[in-house]
Amino acid sequence: MAYRHPDRETIKRILEETDTIAVVGLSDKPDRTSHMVSAAMQAKGYRIVPVNPNADTILGEKCYKSLKDIPFPVDLVNVFRRSEYCADVAREAAEIGAKTLWLQLGIVSEEAAEIAEAAGMNVIMDRCIKVEDSILLPEGKTNR
Known part of the structure; x- marks a missing residue:
């Protein structure tokens, strides 16, 4: 069955x-889209976990070489990698x-x-997670 976007x-x-x-492909360069989007999401109250094998810390958070190296639960995996790498990322996210x-x-x-x-x-x-979050949760996350 073909993919369909979830409703708003x-x-x-x-x-x-x-x-x-967890942000796969998060760059340590502030001018990169992955960095800007992740910084904005962090400012909105999300914990950002960088997955980048070539950096030690990004946005004040420890970097992990892969999703499997993260020692705590992750709710969402946000991917900034080319499409051909996404199936492997999906397998790790499922694991x-x-x-x-x-x-x-x-x-895609x-x-x-x-x-x-x-x-x-x-x-x-x-879809851009930052854009969706700005539209759907303009006041930020509510404390639960």
Whole structure:
């Protein structure tokens, strides 16, 4: 079955239920989109967990070489990698028990979507998490 975007209410619920976001492909360069988006999400109250094998810390958080190296639960995996890498990321996200796989704007992988959906994960592709969060939760996350 072909991928379909979740409706806005579903995306809003996902964001409300998300606290920890592992960002695969998060750059340590402040002028990169992955860095800007992650900094904005961090400022909105999400815990950002960088997944970058070439850096020690980004945005004040320890970097991990892979999703499997993160020693605590992750709610959402946000991916800033090219489509051909996304199926492997989806497999790792499923292995660590993430609830949502989010492929950033311009990234689409039907294979990754199938892997994640088969593991019971929510899937969002070709959408910017920062834009969706700004529209759906303009006042920021509520304290639960």
